Amino acid sequence: MDGRAGFDASNNKRNLYTVVVVTLGLLCILQAVLNISLRLAFDGDESKRKLNTIDDYTHQGWLYFNQSVYYISSVENSWQDSRDDCLQRGADLIIVNSKEEHEFTRLFRQSSWIGLTDTETEGTWKWVDGTLLRQSFWFAGEPNSYQGKNEDCGHTKFFAHENSWNDVECAKNNFWICEKTMAS
Ligand code: 2F8
Numbered sequence: 001m002d003g004r005a006g007f008d009a010s011n012n013k014r015n016l017y018t019v020v021v022v023t024l025g026l027l028c029i030l031q032a033v034l035n036i037s038l039r040l041a042f043d044g045d046e047s048k049r050k051l052n053t054i055d056d057y058t059h060q061g062w063l064y065f066n067q068s069v070y071y072i073s074s075v076e077n078s079w080q081d082s083r084d085d086c087l088q089r090g091a092d093l094i095i096v097n098s099k100e101e102h103e104f105t106r107l108f109r110q111s112s113w114i115g116l117t118d119t120e121t122e123g124t125w126k127w128v129d130g131t132l133l134r135q136s137f138w139f140a141g142e143p144n145s146y147q148g149k150n151e152d153c154g155h156t157k158f159f160a161h162e163n164s165w166n167d168v169e170c171a172k173n174n175f176w177i178c179e180k181t182m183a184s
């Protein structure tokens with residue numbers, strides 16, 4: 001192979017290499033654009049679905065607050081029957097996981113069941129989704145299983161006070177609050 005032919009061959013190799021690198025680069029960019037477009041389309045659909053759900057529930061009288069919708073009962077029932085009612089409505093008893101949400105429950109000025117119970121293990125309070133109680137808003141001296149009673153369910157009783165929860169017998173009648181969260 002003379003000098004000229006050798007030069008051409010190595011030039012061709014470099015050109016081919018450049019084409020391959022540029023093509024791969026373009027494919028990567030195309031892939032990234034596709035991924036972003038799909039993510040945006042999915043997020044858009046998800047947002048529309050959530051807005052429709054919020055719209056449906058609020059049209060049935062539910063209240064929207066901070067990424068959840070809430071049903072405030074106008075009759076009283078036992079804790080379990082109240083929970084069953086929430087489940088039938090596609091929700092569950094409220095899980096209070098912030099001070100703001102707790103303040104929201106106090107606005108209704110009625111003793112209401114929340115999704116809190118220690119039925120499984122006395123003294124271990126759990127929410128209806130199985131998580132352990134962390135931030136609590138018990139009224140002073142509560143929970144107390146008052147006078148040795150089996151007070152295994154939580155409700156907002158002393159709502160005039162900042163900390164308003166009480167434990168009481170689950171068979172007692174109370175209003176209740178259902179929550180359906182829209183947060184993913
Ligand atoms: O109905 C049971 C309930 O009775 C009292 O509240 C009115 C007790 N609280 C005090 O005595 C301070 C609750 O602990 C008890 O659950």
Ligand code: CA
Pocket residue numbers: 142143144145146151166167168
């Ligand atoms: Ca009590």
